[in-house]
Amino acid sequence: MISQAIEIENNKIGAAIQYFRETYQVSQSRLCKGLCSIATLSRIESGERDADSLLLETLLERLGKTPNQFELILTDSDYEAYQKREEIKHLIENKNLEEAGKLLAAYEKTAPSKGNVHKQFIVRSKALLNELQGGEVEVTLDLLMEAIAYTVPGFKTNKIREYYLSNSELNILIDIIERMILMGDNSRAKELIGQILDYLDKHNSMEKNNRLYPKVAILACKLYMQDKEYEKALDLCNKGLNSTKGSRKLDFLGDLYLMKAQTTEALQKQKKERKPQECTKLFLQAFYVFTFCDENEIAENIKKYLQEEYQWECIDWVI
Template sequence: MDYNIGCKIKELRKYWNMTQAELAHDICSQAMVSTIEKNENVFISAQLLFQISQRLGVNIDYFFQDTKLPKYNYVNDVCEQITTLIQSKKYNEAYEMVRLEKKNPHFSKVNHLKQFLLWREAICINYLKGNKLKALELLDESLSYSETSYKNYSVREIEIFISKAILLNELQRWTEADELYTKILHYAKKSPAIRSNAIFINIYYNAARNANMLKDYKKAHNFCNEGILICKKEQSVFLLGYLYYLKAQTLFKINGKYSEEILKLYKEALWVFEK
Protein backbone atom coordinates (compact mmCIF):
# COMPACT_ATOMS: atom_id res chain seq x y z
CA MET A 1 0.00 0.00 0.00
CA ASP A 2 1.38 3.44 -0.95
CA TYR A 3 1.10 5.92 1.91
CA ASN A 4 2.81 8.82 0.09
CA ILE A 5 5.12 9.28 3.05
CA GLY A 6 7.34 11.66 1.10
CA CYS A 7 4.41 13.91 0.21
CA LYS A 8 3.22 13.99 3.82
CA ILE A 9 6.70 14.90 5.04
CA LYS A 10 6.98 17.68 2.47
CA GLU A 11 3.52 19.08 3.25
CA LEU A 12 4.21 19.12 6.98
CA ARG A 13 7.68 20.62 6.50
CA LYS A 14 6.24 23.42 4.36
CA TYR A 15 3.42 23.94 6.84
CA TRP A 16 6.04 24.70 9.50
CA ASN A 17 7.97 26.89 7.03
CA MET A 18 10.98 24.63 7.55
CA THR A 19 13.74 24.14 4.99
CA GLN A 20 14.99 20.71 4.00
CA ALA A 21 18.28 21.55 5.72
CA GLU A 22 16.49 22.41 8.97
CA LEU A 23 14.54 19.16 8.85
CA ALA A 24 17.67 17.14 8.05
CA HIS A 25 19.89 18.77 10.72
CA ASP A 26 21.57 16.07 12.86
CA ILE A 27 19.26 13.41 11.34
CA CYS A 28 20.36 12.78 7.76
CA SER A 29 21.58 14.64 4.69
CA GLN A 30 19.51 17.28 2.92
CA ALA A 31 19.83 15.14 -0.21
CA MET A 32 18.14 12.26 1.62
CA VAL A 33 15.21 14.49 2.61
CA SER A 34 14.92 15.65 -1.00
CA THR A 35 14.90 12.05 -2.23
CA ILE A 36 12.28 10.99 0.32
CA GLU A 37 10.01 13.93 -0.53
CA LYS A 38 10.14 13.04 -4.22
CA ASN A 39 8.86 9.55 -3.31
CA GLU A 40 11.81 8.04 -5.14
CA ASN A 41 12.61 4.38 -4.61
CA VAL A 42 14.59 4.75 -1.39
CA PHE A 43 14.59 2.70 1.80
CA ILE A 44 13.48 4.70 4.85
CA SER A 45 14.45 3.01 8.09
CA ALA A 46 12.06 3.06 11.04
CA GLN A 47 14.66 5.01 13.05
CA LEU A 48 14.99 7.69 10.35
CA LEU A 49 11.23 8.05 9.98
CA PHE A 50 10.89 8.25 13.77
CA GLN A 51 13.47 11.05 13.98
CA ILE A 52 11.76 12.96 11.16
CA SER A 53 8.38 12.57 12.88
CA GLN A 54 9.86 13.90 16.13
CA ARG A 55 11.37 16.91 14.34
CA LEU A 56 7.99 17.64 12.72
CA GLY A 57 6.17 17.24 16.04
CA VAL A 58 3.91 14.30 15.14
CA ASN A 59 3.73 10.63 16.04
CA ILE A 60 5.19 8.23 13.51
CA ASP A 61 1.70 6.84 12.80
CA TYR A 62 0.83 10.23 11.28
CA PHE A 63 2.42 8.86 8.10
CA PHE A 64 0.45 5.61 8.22
CA GLN A 65 -3.08 6.77 8.88
CA ASP A 66 -4.57 3.87 6.92
CA THR A 67 -2.76 1.18 8.86
CA LYS A 68 -3.98 -0.67 11.92
CA LEU A 69 -1.10 -0.35 14.33
CA PRO A 70 -1.13 -2.18 17.65
CA LYS A 71 -2.84 0.05 20.19
CA TYR A 72 -0.94 -1.06 23.24
CA ASN A 73 2.56 -2.11 24.14
CA TYR A 74 4.46 -2.02 27.40
CA VAL A 75 5.72 1.55 27.05
CA ASN A 76 2.36 3.00 26.01
CA ASP A 77 0.63 1.12 28.81
CA VAL A 78 3.04 2.50 31.42
CA CYS A 79 2.67 6.06 30.10
CA GLU A 80 -1.12 5.77 30.17
CA GLN A 81 -1.08 4.38 33.72
CA ILE A 82 1.10 7.23 35.00
CA THR A 83 -1.08 9.81 33.26
CA THR A 84 -4.26 8.28 34.69
CA LEU A 85 -2.80 8.24 38.21
CA ILE A 86 -1.86 11.92 37.96
CA GLN A 87 -5.28 12.85 36.58
CA SER A 88 -6.79 11.01 39.56
CA LYS A 89 -4.43 12.93 41.89
CA LYS A 90 -2.77 9.69 43.01
CA TYR A 91 0.62 11.34 43.03
CA ASN A 92 2.35 8.87 45.36
CA GLU A 93 1.58 5.91 43.10
CA ALA A 94 2.52 7.90 39.98
CA TYR A 95 5.81 9.01 41.55
CA GLU A 96 6.74 5.42 42.44
CA MET A 97 6.08 4.32 38.87
CA VAL A 98 8.18 7.17 37.49
CA ARG A 99 11.10 6.34 39.79
CA LEU A 100 10.91 2.68 38.80
CA GLU A 101 10.70 3.31 35.04
CA LYS A 102 13.61 5.79 35.09
CA LYS A 103 15.82 2.72 35.64
CA ASN A 104 14.20 0.85 32.75
CA PRO A 105 16.32 0.85 29.53
CA HIS A 106 13.10 1.13 27.49
CA PHE A 107 12.74 4.64 28.95
CA SER A 108 16.27 5.70 29.91
CA LYS A 109 17.69 5.33 26.38
CA VAL A 110 14.93 7.12 24.45
CA ASN A 111 14.78 10.92 24.54
CA HIS A 112 11.04 11.43 24.19
CA LEU A 113 10.38 8.85 26.96
CA LYS A 114 12.94 10.48 29.26
CA GLN A 115 11.10 13.72 28.53
CA PHE A 116 7.78 12.14 29.51
CA LEU A 117 9.10 10.80 32.83
CA LEU A 118 10.75 14.11 33.79
CA TRP A 119 7.50 15.94 33.04
CA ARG A 120 5.48 13.56 35.21
CA GLU A 121 8.12 13.61 37.95
CA ALA A 122 7.94 17.42 38.07
CA ILE A 123 4.18 17.34 38.60
CA CYS A 124 4.49 14.72 41.37
CA ILE A 125 7.27 16.59 43.18
CA ASN A 126 5.25 19.81 43.04
CA TYR A 127 2.17 18.28 44.65
CA LEU A 128 3.85 15.79 46.99
CA LYS A 129 6.76 17.87 48.27
CA GLY A 130 5.72 21.40 47.39
CA ASN A 131 9.16 21.94 45.84
CA LYS A 132 8.09 24.21 42.98
CA LEU A 133 11.58 25.33 42.02
CA LYS A 134 12.77 21.74 41.69
CA ALA A 135 9.64 20.96 39.67
CA LEU A 136 10.37 23.91 37.38
CA GLU A 137 13.95 22.69 36.95
CA LEU A 138 12.68 19.24 35.93
CA LEU A 139 10.25 20.72 33.42
CA ASP A 140 13.05 22.71 31.80
CA GLU A 141 15.19 19.58 31.75
CA SER A 142 12.38 17.65 30.08
CA LEU A 143 12.12 20.31 27.38
CA SER A 144 15.85 19.95 26.71
CA TYR A 145 15.04 16.53 25.22
CA SER A 146 12.78 18.07 22.58
CA GLU A 147 13.46 16.80 19.08
CA THR A 148 11.34 19.28 17.17
CA SER A 149 12.85 22.45 15.68
CA TYR A 150 12.56 26.01 16.96
CA LYS A 151 9.67 26.53 14.53
CA ASN A 152 7.28 23.98 15.97
CA TYR A 153 6.41 21.92 19.04
CA SER A 154 4.90 18.48 19.54
CA VAL A 155 1.65 18.01 21.46
CA ARG A 156 3.60 16.72 24.46
CA GLU A 157 5.91 19.74 24.43
CA ILE A 158 2.88 22.04 24.36
CA GLU A 159 1.45 20.15 27.36
CA ILE A 160 4.77 20.51 29.20
CA PHE A 161 4.72 24.25 28.51
CA ILE A 162 1.20 24.37 29.98
CA SER A 163 2.49 22.64 33.13
CA LYS A 164 5.33 25.16 33.29
CA ALA A 165 2.96 28.12 32.91
CA ILE A 166 0.73 26.77 35.69
CA LEU A 167 3.78 26.39 37.91
CA LEU A 168 4.95 29.93 37.15
CA ASN A 169 1.49 31.12 38.17
CA GLU A 170 1.77 29.23 41.48
CA LEU A 171 5.15 30.89 42.02
CA GLN A 172 3.41 34.26 41.45
CA ARG A 173 5.57 34.86 38.37
CA TRP A 174 2.45 35.97 36.52
CA THR A 175 4.11 38.07 33.81
CA GLU A 176 6.36 35.18 32.78
CA ALA A 177 3.36 32.86 32.76
CA ASP A 178 1.36 35.31 30.65
CA GLU A 179 4.14 35.50 28.06
CA LEU A 180 4.35 31.71 28.01
CA TYR A 181 0.59 31.34 27.48
CA THR A 182 0.86 33.66 24.47
CA LYS A 183 3.58 31.40 23.05
CA ILE A 184 1.59 28.25 23.84
CA LEU A 185 -1.53 29.52 22.08
CA HIS A 186 0.48 30.55 19.03
CA TYR A 187 1.96 27.09 18.52
CA ALA A 188 -1.12 25.15 19.63
CA LYS A 189 -3.30 26.93 17.04
CA LYS A 190 -0.78 26.07 14.31
CA SER A 191 -0.30 22.44 15.30
CA PRO A 192 -1.90 19.89 12.95
CA ALA A 193 -1.27 17.16 15.53
CA ILE A 194 -3.66 18.40 18.24
CA ARG A 195 -6.83 16.38 17.90
CA SER A 196 -8.46 17.12 21.25
CA ASN A 197 -9.90 20.52 22.04
CA ALA A 198 -9.51 19.70 25.74
CA ILE A 199 -5.98 21.09 25.41
CA PHE A 200 -7.34 24.45 24.25
CA ILE A 201 -9.94 24.53 27.04
CA ASN A 202 -7.15 23.88 29.54
CA ILE A 203 -4.99 26.64 28.03
CA TYR A 204 -7.77 29.24 27.98
CA TYR A 205 -8.89 28.50 31.55
CA ASN A 206 -5.42 28.66 33.06
CA ALA A 207 -4.45 31.69 30.94
CA ALA A 208 -7.63 33.41 32.21
CA ARG A 209 -6.71 32.61 35.82
CA ASN A 210 -3.26 34.07 35.29
CA ALA A 211 -4.57 37.22 33.56
CA ASN A 212 -6.97 37.65 36.48
CA MET A 213 -4.01 37.60 38.90
CA LEU A 214 -2.37 40.30 36.77
CA LYS A 215 -5.63 42.29 37.10
CA ASP A 216 -5.99 42.26 33.34
CA TYR A 217 -9.69 41.50 33.69
CA LYS A 218 -10.65 42.13 30.07
CA LYS A 219 -8.02 39.68 28.87
CA ALA A 220 -9.17 37.14 31.44
CA HIS A 221 -12.77 37.68 30.33
CA ASN A 222 -11.85 37.08 26.68
CA PHE A 223 -9.99 33.88 27.54
CA CYS A 224 -13.05 32.65 29.46
CA ASN A 225 -15.25 33.35 26.46
CA GLU A 226 -12.92 31.38 24.17
CA GLY A 227 -12.93 28.42 26.53
CA ILE A 228 -16.73 28.49 26.96
CA LEU A 229 -17.22 28.62 23.18
CA ILE A 230 -15.14 25.48 22.71
CA CYS A 231 -16.99 23.69 25.53
CA LYS A 232 -20.33 24.50 23.89
CA LYS A 233 -19.13 23.52 20.43
CA GLU A 234 -17.77 20.21 21.71
CA GLN A 235 -20.70 19.70 24.13
CA SER A 236 -18.13 19.26 26.89
CA VAL A 237 -18.34 20.23 30.55
CA PHE A 238 -14.55 19.98 31.01
CA LEU A 239 -13.64 23.05 33.14
CA LEU A 240 -16.91 24.67 32.03
CA GLY A 241 -18.12 25.38 35.56
CA TYR A 242 -14.81 27.01 36.43
CA LEU A 243 -14.91 29.09 33.24
CA TYR A 244 -18.44 30.36 34.03
CA TYR A 245 -17.41 31.19 37.60
CA LEU A 246 -14.23 33.00 36.55
CA LYS A 247 -16.09 34.90 33.83
CA ALA A 248 -18.57 36.12 36.45
CA GLN A 249 -15.72 37.30 38.65
CA THR A 250 -13.99 39.16 35.81
CA LEU A 251 -17.24 40.86 34.81
CA PHE A 252 -17.70 42.07 38.36
CA LYS A 253 -14.15 43.48 38.38
CA ILE A 254 -14.74 45.19 35.02
CA ASN A 255 -18.14 46.68 35.89
CA GLY A 256 -17.65 47.20 39.61
CA LYS A 257 -21.10 45.86 40.44
CA TYR A 258 -23.31 42.78 40.17
CA SER A 259 -25.71 42.38 37.29
CA GLU A 260 -28.25 39.89 35.95
CA GLU A 261 -25.59 38.54 33.57
CA ILE A 262 -23.18 37.88 36.45
CA LEU A 263 -25.84 36.14 38.53
CA LYS A 264 -26.78 34.03 35.51
CA LEU A 265 -23.15 33.00 35.08
CA TYR A 266 -22.94 31.94 38.74
CA LYS A 267 -26.11 29.87 38.29
CA GLU A 268 -24.71 28.24 35.16
CA ALA A 269 -21.49 27.43 37.02
CA LEU A 270 -23.48 25.89 39.88
CA TRP A 271 -25.55 23.86 37.40
CA VAL A 272 -22.37 22.38 35.89
CA PHE A 273 -20.82 21.63 39.29
CA GLU A 274 -23.98 19.80 40.41
CA LYS A 275 -24.13 17.60 37.29
Protein backbone atom coordinates in the same frame (compact mmCIF):
# COMPACT_ATOMS: atom_id res chain seq x y z
CA MET B 1 -8.59 9.36 2.65
CA ILE B 2 -8.78 5.80 1.27
CA SER B 3 -5.04 5.88 0.74
CA GLN B 4 -4.59 6.62 4.45
CA ALA B 5 -6.34 3.37 5.42
CA ILE B 6 -4.31 1.34 2.92
CA GLU B 7 -1.02 2.81 4.07
CA ILE B 8 -1.78 2.14 7.72
CA GLU B 9 -2.82 -1.44 7.02
CA ASN B 10 0.56 -1.94 5.37
CA ASN B 11 2.26 -0.35 8.38
CA LYS B 12 3.56 2.50 6.22
CA ILE B 13 2.98 5.11 8.87
CA GLY B 14 5.74 7.20 7.33
CA ALA B 15 3.65 7.67 4.20
CA ALA B 16 0.78 8.94 6.35
CA ILE B 17 3.09 11.41 8.10
CA GLN B 18 4.32 12.64 4.73
CA TYR B 19 0.76 12.92 3.42
CA PHE B 20 -0.46 15.06 6.33
CA ARG B 21 2.73 17.09 6.44
CA GLU B 22 2.41 18.02 2.77
CA THR B 23 -1.35 18.57 3.09
CA TYR B 24 -0.76 21.09 5.90
CA GLN B 25 2.26 22.53 4.08
CA VAL B 26 4.65 21.82 6.94
CA SER B 27 8.32 21.57 6.08
CA GLN B 28 10.33 18.58 7.25
CA SER B 29 12.63 20.83 9.26
CA ARG B 30 9.75 22.38 11.23
CA LEU B 31 8.00 19.09 11.88
CA CYS B 32 11.02 17.22 13.20
CA LYS B 33 12.68 20.15 15.01
CA GLY B 34 13.88 18.90 18.38
CA LEU B 35 12.77 15.33 17.64
CA CYS B 36 15.09 13.92 15.00
CA SER B 37 17.18 14.96 12.02
CA ILE B 38 15.66 15.84 8.65
CA ALA B 39 17.47 12.84 7.19
CA THR B 40 15.84 10.55 9.76
CA LEU B 41 12.39 11.96 9.01
CA SER B 42 12.98 11.49 5.27
CA ARG B 43 13.85 7.84 5.83
CA ILE B 44 10.77 7.35 8.04
CA GLU B 45 8.50 8.91 5.41
CA SER B 46 9.97 6.81 2.62
CA GLY B 47 9.70 3.62 4.66
CA GLU B 48 13.46 3.10 4.69
CA ARG B 49 13.65 3.33 8.47
CA ASP B 50 11.44 2.06 11.26
CA ALA B 51 10.90 4.41 14.18
CA ASP B 52 9.76 3.66 17.70
CA SER B 53 6.16 4.36 18.59
CA LEU B 54 6.83 7.34 20.87
CA LEU B 55 8.59 9.26 18.11
CA LEU B 56 5.85 8.37 15.62
CA GLU B 57 3.15 9.44 18.10
CA THR B 58 4.88 12.78 18.65
CA LEU B 59 5.24 13.42 14.91
CA LEU B 60 1.56 12.58 14.38
CA GLU B 61 0.46 14.79 17.28
CA ARG B 62 2.48 17.68 15.91
CA LEU B 63 0.36 17.31 12.78
CA GLY B 64 -2.82 17.42 14.85
CA LYS B 65 -3.49 13.68 14.67
CA THR B 66 -4.09 11.51 17.71
CA PRO B 67 -2.22 8.19 17.73
CA ASN B 68 -5.42 6.23 18.35
CA GLN B 69 -6.52 7.20 14.83
CA PHE B 70 -3.87 4.80 13.58
CA GLU B 71 -2.94 1.22 14.24
CA LEU B 72 0.80 0.99 14.72
CA ILE B 73 2.47 -2.39 14.34
CA LEU B 74 5.19 -2.53 16.99
CA THR B 75 8.24 -4.69 17.41
CA ASP B 76 8.46 -6.77 20.58
CA SER B 77 10.97 -4.39 22.18
CA ASP B 78 8.97 -1.30 21.23
CA TYR B 79 5.77 -2.82 22.59
CA GLU B 80 7.56 -3.64 25.83
CA ALA B 81 8.73 -0.01 26.10
CA TYR B 82 5.19 1.20 25.37
CA GLN B 83 3.79 -1.03 28.13
CA LYS B 84 6.36 0.30 30.59
CA ARG B 85 5.45 3.91 29.79
CA GLU B 86 1.76 3.19 30.25
CA GLU B 87 2.42 1.41 33.54
CA ILE B 88 4.57 4.28 34.80
CA LYS B 89 1.81 6.76 33.98
CA HIS B 90 -0.77 4.52 35.66
CA LEU B 91 1.34 4.14 38.80
CA ILE B 92 1.93 7.89 39.05
CA GLU B 93 -1.75 8.63 38.48
CA ASN B 94 -2.66 6.21 41.27
CA LYS B 95 0.11 7.60 43.53
CA ASN B 96 1.97 4.29 43.73
CA LEU B 97 5.14 6.32 43.87
CA GLU B 98 7.67 3.72 45.01
CA GLU B 99 6.79 1.28 42.23
CA ALA B 100 6.65 4.11 39.70
CA GLY B 101 10.14 5.23 40.71
CA LYS B 102 11.55 1.72 40.35
CA LEU B 103 10.00 1.16 36.93
CA LEU B 104 11.09 4.61 35.76
CA ALA B 105 14.68 3.88 36.81
CA ALA B 106 14.60 0.66 34.80
CA TYR B 107 13.12 2.46 31.80
CA GLU B 108 15.76 5.19 32.04
CA LYS B 109 18.54 2.68 31.39
CA THR B 110 17.20 2.19 27.86
CA ALA B 111 16.71 5.89 27.08
CA PRO B 112 20.15 7.08 25.89
CA SER B 113 19.83 5.24 22.59
CA LYS B 114 16.19 6.14 22.01
CA GLY B 115 16.31 9.91 21.60
CA ASN B 116 14.83 13.10 22.97
CA VAL B 117 11.19 12.06 23.25
CA HIS B 118 12.11 9.26 25.64
CA LYS B 119 14.34 11.53 27.70
CA GLN B 120 11.49 14.01 27.86
CA PHE B 121 9.08 11.35 29.12
CA ILE B 122 11.54 10.32 31.84
CA VAL B 123 12.27 13.83 33.10
CA ARG B 124 8.60 14.84 33.09
CA SER B 125 7.79 11.69 35.07
CA LYS B 126 10.51 12.65 37.56
CA ALA B 127 8.93 16.08 37.89
CA LEU B 128 5.53 14.58 38.67
CA LEU B 129 7.06 12.15 41.16
CA ASN B 130 8.93 14.96 42.90
CA GLU B 131 5.73 16.94 43.28
CA LEU B 132 3.70 13.99 44.55
CA GLN B 133 6.45 13.14 47.02
CA GLY B 134 6.21 16.63 48.49
CA GLY B 135 9.33 17.98 46.84
CA GLU B 136 10.00 21.67 46.32
CA VAL B 137 8.10 23.44 43.57
CA GLU B 138 11.38 24.88 42.28
CA VAL B 139 12.74 21.36 41.69
CA THR B 140 9.57 20.33 39.87
CA LEU B 141 9.78 23.45 37.71
CA ASP B 142 13.45 22.87 36.89
CA LEU B 143 12.69 19.30 35.83
CA LEU B 144 9.80 20.43 33.64
CA MET B 145 12.06 23.04 32.05
CA GLU B 146 14.62 20.34 31.35
CA ALA B 147 11.92 18.08 29.90
CA ILE B 148 10.55 20.61 27.41
CA ALA B 149 14.04 21.71 26.37
CA TYR B 150 14.71 18.27 24.89
CA THR B 151 12.25 18.81 22.04
CA VAL B 152 11.56 22.57 22.17
CA PRO B 153 14.96 24.13 22.87
CA GLY B 154 13.77 27.60 21.85
CA PHE B 155 10.82 27.88 24.22
CA LYS B 156 12.64 30.39 26.44
CA THR B 157 13.25 32.79 23.59
CA ASN B 158 9.76 33.51 22.27
CA LYS B 159 10.14 30.99 19.46
CA ILE B 160 7.28 28.61 20.21
CA ARG B 161 5.55 29.78 17.02
CA GLU B 162 8.36 28.19 15.02
CA TYR B 163 7.38 24.73 16.23
CA TYR B 164 4.58 22.30 15.63
CA LEU B 165 3.89 20.98 19.12
CA SER B 166 2.41 17.70 20.30
CA ASN B 167 -0.16 17.36 23.08
CA SER B 168 2.56 16.16 25.41
CA GLU B 169 4.76 19.17 24.69
CA LEU B 170 1.90 21.63 25.12
CA ASN B 171 0.88 20.01 28.39
CA ILE B 172 4.43 20.28 29.72
CA LEU B 173 4.37 23.99 28.91
CA ILE B 174 1.05 24.30 30.75
CA ASP B 175 2.58 22.41 33.70
CA ILE B 176 5.43 24.94 33.71
CA ILE B 177 3.00 27.87 33.79
CA GLU B 178 1.05 26.36 36.69
CA ARG B 179 4.26 25.92 38.73
CA MET B 180 5.38 29.47 37.92
CA ILE B 181 2.07 30.73 39.27
CA LEU B 182 2.51 28.62 42.41
CA MET B 183 5.89 30.27 42.93
CA GLY B 184 4.38 33.72 42.42
CA ASP B 185 6.37 34.27 39.24
CA ASN B 186 3.42 35.77 37.39
CA SER B 187 5.46 37.86 34.98
CA ARG B 188 7.22 34.85 33.48
CA ALA B 189 3.97 32.89 33.54
CA LYS B 190 2.20 35.63 31.57
CA GLU B 191 5.02 35.82 29.05
CA LEU B 192 4.93 32.08 28.42
CA ILE B 193 1.15 31.86 28.37
CA GLY B 194 1.11 34.66 25.81
CA GLN B 195 3.36 32.57 23.59
CA ILE B 196 1.11 29.54 23.92
CA LEU B 197 -2.06 31.52 23.18
CA ASP B 198 -0.33 33.02 20.16
CA TYR B 199 0.64 29.52 19.04
CA LEU B 200 -2.88 28.14 19.54
CA ASP B 201 -4.39 31.06 17.64
CA LYS B 202 -2.00 30.45 14.77
CA HIS B 203 -2.74 26.72 14.64
CA ASN B 204 -6.44 26.86 15.49
CA SER B 205 -7.36 24.56 12.62
CA MET B 206 -5.93 21.62 14.54
CA GLU B 207 -8.56 19.91 16.69
CA LYS B 208 -6.13 19.10 19.50
CA ASN B 209 -5.27 22.79 19.89
CA ASN B 210 -8.93 23.73 20.18
CA ARG B 211 -9.29 21.17 22.97
CA LEU B 212 -6.40 22.75 24.87
CA TYR B 213 -7.45 26.36 24.36
CA PRO B 214 -10.03 26.46 27.21
CA LYS B 215 -7.48 25.20 29.75
CA VAL B 216 -4.91 27.78 28.69
CA ALA B 217 -7.54 30.53 28.56
CA ILE B 218 -8.57 29.82 32.17
CA LEU B 219 -4.96 30.06 33.37
CA ALA B 220 -4.49 33.33 31.48
CA CYS B 221 -7.76 34.74 32.83
CA LYS B 222 -6.67 34.07 36.40
CA LEU B 223 -3.43 35.95 35.81
CA TYR B 224 -5.17 38.90 34.18
CA MET B 225 -7.75 38.97 36.97
CA GLN B 226 -4.98 39.19 39.56
CA ASP B 227 -3.56 42.20 37.72
CA LYS B 228 -7.05 43.73 37.33
CA GLU B 229 -6.84 43.52 33.54
CA TYR B 230 -10.48 42.56 33.35
CA GLU B 231 -11.13 43.36 29.69
CA LYS B 232 -8.28 41.09 28.58
CA ALA B 233 -9.56 38.38 30.89
CA LEU B 234 -13.10 38.71 29.53
CA ASP B 235 -11.87 38.53 25.95
CA LEU B 236 -10.04 35.28 26.72
CA CYS B 237 -13.11 33.85 28.46
CA ASN B 238 -15.13 34.47 25.32
CA LYS B 239 -12.44 32.92 23.11
CA GLY B 240 -12.27 29.93 25.43
CA LEU B 241 -16.04 29.47 25.27
CA ASN B 242 -16.02 29.81 21.48
CA SER B 243 -13.40 27.07 21.27
CA THR B 244 -15.78 24.67 23.05
CA LYS B 245 -18.59 25.11 20.52
CA GLY B 246 -19.40 21.91 18.71
CA SER B 247 -17.68 19.80 21.34
CA ARG B 248 -19.64 17.15 23.20
CA LYS B 249 -17.28 17.40 26.15
CA LEU B 250 -17.96 19.73 29.06
CA ASP B 251 -14.33 19.94 30.19
CA PHE B 252 -13.59 23.43 31.51
CA LEU B 253 -17.01 24.76 30.43
CA GLY B 254 -18.17 25.40 33.99
CA ASP B 255 -14.85 27.03 34.86
CA LEU B 256 -15.08 29.29 31.82
CA TYR B 257 -18.63 30.40 32.64
CA LEU B 258 -17.66 31.01 36.25
CA MET B 259 -14.56 32.94 35.22
CA LYS B 260 -16.62 34.99 32.77
CA ALA B 261 -19.16 35.77 35.49
CA GLN B 262 -16.46 36.83 37.95
CA THR B 263 -14.64 38.88 35.30
CA THR B 264 -17.84 40.60 34.14
CA GLU B 265 -18.72 41.40 37.75
CA ALA B 266 -15.26 42.83 38.45
CA LEU B 267 -15.30 44.87 35.23
CA GLN B 268 -18.68 46.36 36.12
CA LYS B 269 -17.38 47.35 39.55
CA GLN B 270 -14.27 48.86 37.98
CA LYS B 271 -16.42 50.94 35.61
CA LYS B 272 -18.93 51.64 38.38
CA GLU B 273 -21.68 50.02 36.37
CA ARG B 274 -24.26 47.73 37.89
CA LYS B 275 -25.97 45.09 35.73
CA PRO B 276 -27.12 42.41 38.17
CA GLN B 277 -29.20 40.52 35.62
CA GLU B 278 -26.21 39.98 33.34
CA CYS B 279 -24.05 38.71 36.19
CA THR B 280 -26.81 36.50 37.57
CA LYS B 281 -27.30 34.89 34.17
CA LEU B 282 -23.58 34.14 33.84
CA PHE B 283 -23.29 32.70 37.35
CA LEU B 284 -26.37 30.56 36.66
CA GLN B 285 -24.79 29.16 33.50
CA ALA B 286 -21.80 28.09 35.57
CA PHE B 287 -24.10 26.70 38.27
CA TYR B 288 -26.04 24.56 35.80
CA VAL B 289 -22.89 23.13 34.18
CA PHE B 290 -21.32 22.23 37.52
CA THR B 291 -24.61 20.71 38.69
CA PHE B 292 -24.89 18.64 35.52
CA CYS B 293 -21.30 17.43 35.98
CA ASP B 294 -21.95 16.50 39.63
CA GLU B 295 -19.50 19.13 40.85
CA ASN B 296 -21.85 19.72 43.75
CA GLU B 297 -19.52 21.60 46.07
CA ILE B 298 -18.72 24.24 43.46
CA ALA B 299 -22.39 24.44 42.44
CA GLU B 300 -23.43 24.99 46.06
CA ASN B 301 -20.85 27.75 46.49
CA ILE B 302 -22.19 29.52 43.39
CA LYS B 303 -25.75 29.09 44.65
CA LYS B 304 -24.83 30.57 48.02
CA TYR B 305 -23.04 33.50 46.37
CA LEU B 306 -26.04 34.22 44.14
CA GLN B 307 -28.37 34.21 47.12
CA GLU B 308 -26.15 36.53 49.17
CA GLU B 309 -25.04 38.96 46.48
CA TYR B 310 -27.98 38.96 44.07
CA GLN B 311 -30.85 37.80 46.29
CA TRP B 312 -31.44 34.92 43.91
CA GLU B 313 -34.07 32.45 45.03
CA CYS B 314 -33.17 28.98 43.88
CA ILE B 315 -35.77 27.05 41.95
CA ASP B 316 -35.05 23.34 41.84
CA TRP B 317 -33.55 22.57 38.46
CA VAL B 318 -34.55 19.37 36.74
CA ILE B 319 -32.28 17.99 34.02
